[in-house]
Each structure stands twice: as structure tokens, then as C-alpha cells.
Amino acid sequence: MGITYVKGFVKGNKGKQYPVKFLVDSGATYSLINKKQWKAINLSPTRSMTFTLADGTTIERGVSECLISLPQGEGHSPVILGEDDDEPLLGVVTLEILGLVFNPFKRTLQPMRMMLA
Numbered sequence: 001m002g003i004t005y006v007k008g009f010v011k012g013n014k015g016k017q018y019p020v021k022f023l024v025d026s027g028a029t030y031s032l033i034n035k036k037q038w039k040a041i042n043l044s045p046t047r048s049m050t051f052t053l054a055d056g057t058t059i060e061r062g063v064s065e066c067l068i069s070l071p072q073g074e075g076h077s078p079v080i081l082g083e084d085d086d087e088p089l090l091g092v093v094t095l096e097i098l099g100l101v102f103n104p105f106k107r108t109l110q111p112m113r114m115m116l117a
Contacts, residue, residue: 004107006090010079011067012041020088024109026102027054028091031068032061032080037088041066045081072109073098 004024010033011017018040020033030051045062052058062081067074068090077094095101100109 004102006070006109008068008070008090010037010041011069012038012043013066014042016041017069022088022090024095024102025089025091026095026104028089029093030063030078030080031091031094032082032086032089033066034082034086034088035084038064038066038079038081043079043081049080051080068094068098070098070100070109072100072111 006022006024008020008022009017010020018037020037022031043064043066046064047062048060049063050058050060063078064081065076065078068077068079075097077097082088095109096112099112099114101112103110
């Protein structure tokens with residue numbers, strides 16, 4: 001299985017932005033930024049949620065919202081507020097908000113086919 005990263009920025013409510021190298025994870029629902037990143041843009045949790053990891057264990061993390069900017073566009077998205085050693089992930093909710101899909105064959109992000117039905 002290939003690994004794909006995309007560089008972008010996260011921006012908090014007070015206009016501070018921080019560069020992030022996201023691992024594109026089409027198995028993750030929400031995107032995640034680590035503690036250094038979310039502290040740098042002054043985020044704080046608005047709620048807490050329980051998440052199930054790939055091995056079946058569960059963890060609890062705070063959740064907030066920020067502006068995520070990628071070369072393909074930007075939009076507001078929920079984000080998991082990770083710990084110091086958590087790797088930043090780009091999840092499917094953020095991809096859908098930005099109108100993007102992950103092409104696993106080319107390992108690239110591309111525009112989503114939009115339907116109005």
C-alpha cells in the first residue's frame with residue numbers, strides 16, 4: 001500500500017496559520033492535527049469524541065474546527081485535536097468538504113464528480 005502526503009496549512013479563529021504535512025488517509029473519517037499544530041493556531045476542544053483505531057482499540061480526543069488550505073482549495077472542517085506524537089491525517093470529511101477524492105492508483109487528490117440530484 002502506498003503512502004501519500006499533501007502539504008497544506010491550518011488556520012484558527014484568530015487568523016494564525018501553521019504549515020502541516022498531512023498523510024492522506026481514506027480510512028479516517030475526520031482529519032487530525034497534532035498538539036503542537038493546534039496549540040500554534042489557538043484551537044481548543046469544543047467537544048470530546050471516542051474514536052476506534054484500526055486495531056480495534058478506542059481513544060478519546062477533543063474535536064474542534066479550523067480552516068484547512070491545500071493546493072486544491074480550502075474550507076472549514078472538523079479536526080481531531082491530537083497528542084504530541086500523533087501524525088497529521090487528512091480524512092474523508094475534509095476531502096468531501098473540499099470536493100476532492102483520493103485516487104489510490106495514482107496516489108493523488110483529484111476533483112470529485114459532483115451530482116445534483
